[in-house]
Amino acid sequence: MGKTTTIVLADDHQVVRQGLRLLLDAEPDFTVVGEAADGLQAVDLSERLTPNVLVVDLVMPGLGGLDVTRRCRQRSPKTRVVVLSMYASDAYVIEALRSGASAYVLKGSSAAELVLAIREAAEGRRYLSSPLSEKAIETYVREASDTHLDLYQSLTLREREVLHLAAEGLSSAAIAERLGISPRTAETHRTHVMGKLGLHSRTDLIRYALKRGLLPAEPE
């Protein structure tokens, strides 16, 4: 202990900056070395002053808090970022963390929390405001990952018909004849379905059809 943590504050509201400054000045081991009113300034200051911690508001004009975080982490990797935000949503937290932030503090939290967050961040640890939790984060991450979506289910009846016939090898014209639709419509359906399922060639189509069991058994 006894080490001073240098801090740069970035928030577009002067009132907020003043308030924060007051708060942080009250701590003996904190020194606010700079204030920025917009994102670009924040990045600039961080680069120049290389503070231990950058406290940045998520919502700022010009460069937003997330972008500031990213750039700052790039240009001055030693600076830890604490994101201040009024958004309690897990999405923002994830994004902030992904952008390189060490801590995420809700604006409604107490002064003590902010101080704690800065201290933790300075130590290289992660801190999340109390309403937020790691668990919630994990849940969110899970939800946000790709689920296995069976796009076949999202095809209309007509599209499925076209898919089956195309897999059997019929041309668009033949498909049109079979289904009693115009050749143009048949072609549109075919292209659409192939695109939707990510199939780019006949080989893809056949492979897909086989995998899904769309093709009838081999004739004798």
Added chain:
Amino acid sequence: MQLTTSTRGRRRGKASQARASGDPYRLLFSQNPLPMWITDSETLAFLAVNEAAVAHYGYSREEFLAMTVKDIRPPEDVSALLDYHAELQKAVLPASGSAGVWRHRKKDGTLIDVDITWSPISFEGRQAYLILAQDVTERRQADEKTRLLQSITTAVSVAEDVRSALGVVMAQVCQATGWALAEAWVPRPDGKRLEWCGASQGSDEGFARFRQVAERSTFAPGEGLPGRAWASKSPLWIGDITTESSFERAPWARETGLKAAVAVPVLADDEVVAVIDFFLSEPREEDKRFVGVVQAIATQLGWLILRRRAEEERRRLLERERAARAEAEAALERLRAIQSVTDAALAHLAMDDLLREMLARIRVILAADVASILLLSEDGTFLSVRATQGLDEEETKGFRVPIGRGITGGIAARREPMIVDDLSKVETLYPSLGEMVRSGMGAPLLVEGQVVGLLGVGTRRPRRFTEEDLGLLQLVADRVAPTIDRIRLLEEARKGRERLEMLSRSLVDLQEAERRRIARELHDEVGQLLTSLQLALEASGRSLAGAPQGGRGGGAGLDDSDQRKQAREQALRSQMEEMKEVVSDLLARVRNLSMNLRPPMLDDLGLLPVLLWHFERYTAQTRVRLDFQHTGVAGRFSPEVETAAFRIVQEALTNVARHAGVDEVKVEVWADAVCLGIRIEDQGRGFDAEAALTGPSIGLAGMAERAHLLGGRLTIDSAPESGTRLLAELPLGGHAGRGASSG
């Protein structure tokens, strides 16, 4: 005067004779160019003949003087002569004058016609007749011929056909010439044999059998009497058929007593068109005169036939020309009618009147009972009846024919016209139609090769429409297609305008409603809190100023006790706590308000985060659980797409919460290089999707419009009691899944 006829005088010669007698008038008799003689009025013996008589008749003077007038007559005429003479004697007849035309026979047997003029004279003491015999045979023949020809010509020209003309000829000739029977033969249509074509009315019943045989007979060229005349193209005379071996019907001829026969070909343009043969009841040597007459007649007949043919030909050509002209006019009329179906005058009519007028004209052109125009739906999947005539409009109102289904749908899918001979025999989508219309045709209405509708006509009774009819229908269809398309486009445009107006109106309403809501929320909730905050601040102010709570008076006393100071501090602290809470509350509400209007993470973080956030709040608010599946949407898309996608999901879920009456909803979102798709499904109450999309409720219409504006589409498949499936697809225009820039 005395004329001697003694042989003695003969040697002296005529002139000397005359000189000898010294009678100048003697020359009048002897040298007269016309035959003259003197006969005894009683015995009719020749008393004197002149040179001309001798020369003409071939008898010598001696022979003459040995004969009577009877001897120069054909035997059959003798009785007539005697009768005449008897009358003469009785002086019933005039004293002198013309005795008319009689037949005489020359020494060589030739018959001549002679015009007799006579007068009584006294000769060598006897009562005698002086007779002038003018040979009028030729003239007679000519007259006869002319008369015969004339009468035949007249008769033939009015005859209906060759057969009756021949009949006239045969009858007239037999009558005029006394030949007993005539037959006519004509070449068969195949030209190989002659066949019987009629006969004159043989007076004798005996001819009946002869005729019967004739009716059955045919002759090849060169065969039999008619056949030989046919082949040789010239008359053929048989003096006595009963002795002619080549005459097949000889036995029957013998029965009937026919003897002489002649066959005369009738030529027209050097072609034998008929052969007429004549029969006589007695044998006769070839009578050139008779043959000549018949030939002349035959020639006339030939010419007549030729003329008849020419006339017939001309008549036929005229007829053909008339028919061709009539057909051309009919075609022109049809063309005019087709043109009239869409003439300029129609342009001024209102849509429905125009269609009605067109259909009326179409019915006339095609002589149909029913005519209908069907139009393709906007999404191009089915046809519906736009206008009809001849059918009850109510009956056809709900007709929906999917492309490719049924006859009508088939015509539209194949883009080929078609005839249906019997609607009752084919499977139709609407059996009631088969009851009203029995036979019909349909032709697609094509504009730039694409089907925009269908034109159909039908008849109540079965009718065999021909390929020509179908061609006509297609012509009419091609003609009206542009007009119909124009109607369709105009209506689409009108509908589009109406929808736009409706949306605009709704938009304005919505804007106002939202403003109202925000205003109210701001006033009620935020305003309230701010007011209470204001009060609290005032209270704090008073506390600071030293005014005790409750409003007990007192100024800022210098000698405030610690106790009072502490109480004041306490009051301030609690007030501040209160204020902090209010502010906290206020903050929360303001943020909530803001979030409801437009969540910032839509702009900051993207579609997936905002959806996840929204779903959490939604479930918390409505108790409806969400089964969310997604793939490929982790990145960023264009702001318009993200916004549209979010709003669509938001609106759809709102509807589910409000109307579906379920506690679970399935949401699928996916994206690939080409488009972003959303699928929301619930097993709830369902609703009339079509009414919702086009009706006044703008929620769904607004969603559809958002999709539409981005070039995508939104379809809702729902019906009462069968759940709802919403599918939206937004094209990504190549800027797919812009990933968040990594840090």
